[in-house]
Amino acid sequence: MRRHLLSFITLLTFATPGGAQATDSHTHHLSCSYTSDYDMQVTTRGIDFTRSSGHPVEVFIHEGTLRVDGQTMAVSDADAARLREYEHEVRDLLPAVAAIARDGVDIGYSALTTVVATLADNGDERTRLLHDLRDRHDEAMRHIDGTLGQGRWHAGDEEAFFGDDLQRTVTHLVGNVTGDVVKDALSGDPNRLASLEARTDALDATIDKAVNGPAEKLGQRAEALCPKLGHLQQLQQQFQFRLPSGERLQLIDSNMDRTDKASYAQR
Secondary structure (H helix, E strand, O other), X not given: OOEEOOXXXXXXXXXXXXXXXXXXXXXXXXXXXXXXXXXXXXXXXEEEEEOOOOOOOEEEEEOOEEEEOOEEEOOOHHHHHHHHHHHHHHHHHHHHHHHHHHHHHHHHHHHHHHHHHHHOOOHHHHHHHHHHHHHHHHHHXXXXXXXXXXXXXXXXXXXXXXXXXXXXXXXHHHHHHHHHHHHHHHOOOHHHHHHHHHHHHHHHHHHHHHHHHHHHHHHXXXXXXXXXXXXXXXXXXXXXXXXXXXXXXXXXXXXXXXHHHHHHHHO
């Protein structure tokens, strides 16, 4: 399964606050997009890149050495230096991605918590929903700590966990909170309408202060990873060795390159 290396970083950060405000005024688009077919495991012994299909299936890099599908590859001194730099860059990159992911989860669930605390009318239901959000938040953080936090990047994490799970959470909350809001809006009771207006005004102010500012800063941190990913791709293009198939080793590449290759193949 192909994975977008940066898409999940901004998913919680920007989709959730934007949804909470029902506006597109805080949408952030990264200027880069890179993909990889490989799972990644970073340890003191080196970095393992593995995938279930395609060739090579396994690539191992450590201290300028390269092993492809269990076979040690002969590389020049220049390529050994590039491999060491590649390993160093990946080791620096993964903790940065993990930190952004944690902060993105915090911001996303902070937005959802603010929505529930402000708009949920029924006290018991509000308490139950807030408790459920805390559990889901803790689960998300445990997942990050057990994967990215341990130097592991797994295929499909952002789609299967961050995307699907967040969507289920949002859908669940919308179904509960919206009912209270609609009842107040349609009640015709001046007191309930005034209360609803006050709560929605408070929600706008709270989201703007507590969520949008941190989300914008987080987006800038995610954007700062683009040059690092670009450098990894550049190093790949500079490798002089070739795989047994005669192809260049390519562990990551940009979506634009994928599109160009697909267009060329169709000609």
